[in-house]
Amino acid sequence: MSESISPDETVDSRGAACPGPLMDLIGKIQDAEPGTVIELQTSDSGSKGDVPEWVDEAGHELLDTVERDDYWSIYVEKTD
């Protein structure tokens, strides 16, 4: 399924420690239009849990989490 997601924006937070990736995503979502699909790339395993938790709290949609060679891609769609 993930192969078919083509994000409108990509946030490369690889190498950043927690909570960097989550804050990078929050910053990006703040500026994005509703409907925008954002791919967050993170090598921090903690973000795999924190990011979906925030996405849920803020009411956006978690589309998928994909494990790559040495990082994860977390796909999120901004809702209204």
Added chain:
Amino acid sequence: MTERIVIVGGGTGGTVLANRLSERLEPELDSGEVEVVLINDGEKQYYKPAYLYVPFDKKDVSDATKPITDLLPRDVQFRVDRVESVDTDRKQVTLASGGGLAYDQLVLATGANLAPDNVPGLAEGGHHFYGPDGAEALKEELAEFREGHLVLSVIGVPHMCPAAPVEFTLMADDWLRKRGLREDVEITYTYPIQRPHGLQSIADWVTPIFEERDVNVKTFFNVESVDPDAQRLETMEGKELDYDLLVGIPPHEGSDLIKEAGLGDSGWVDVDQHTMEAEHAEDVYAIGDAADVPTSKAGSVAHYEAGTVADRIATRIRGGVPTATFDGKTVCFIETGMDEATFVSFEYGSEPTMREPSKPIHWAKLGYNESYWLTARGLI
């Protein structure tokens, strides 16, 4: 040919670096083989950690500043000017006073800027202690504040000194208790992620302390706007919170200079976290708050990074292969009230060990504040 090292920014990082370079390269500076030019957009340096004490009337803003020339060795040239742009291909910077200045090695130490205007209503509705005017205005507000809801909201991350909002909250609690006002003041602390601090160990340590001291904590709290008339915060998560006195840690921004030079899209310089060398240009380094590394925006970090960069530049100038690296060492004191403190020390990838707060550590922090200017001069 003289090899010119240009340092942009005369804050903690820039002055420590200038002093270290003068030490390391004394013979080359004496003979004129090397020159070090430090450019700052004002004559003075501000010691920001002192601002934490201003709202509680324990320090004056004037205690926190010194002319930069007092902090520099004689063999460093100091220019009051603003660097408007950096051309890393032609290896030169453009100055506000006109003209360009070529460099062989460039170090950006331009710090972080406060950007309260990024949050609608924040500048009108909130106070902060992150700059001299803000700290003074908050002092006046606190002196009059006798009852109601005090909200400390961490609005921007990353921000300078990740410990300062926790410190302010614990100091305010203690200060109000000592003045017999605490029962009439509700205190709430808010943080953007799911715990009250970015570092897990500090979050674990402070959670029971906030609970004991009756400080409400709200997490996953990302302020989107402030309504100054209704005195209300609204968040990206759809929450609302009413306040009587808002202390908001404003969002921080890097520099447009950095973005425009292609050194980092977010305004912080993309660097190798161990060598502090810019990833997108040759012979460019960044230290202090301007550098994008996974640790705190703190003076101690700027200080250690400056040591690494001084060693690397000096070795390179002498034709050697630089080996000095920065391992992420960060040291922060944390005030836990008006007369007790603790401190943390950690490196990249490691978590700090928390120590019991004590009076001697508080005195050590006050002592360090007094002796800071020796640090800036590279003496300690």
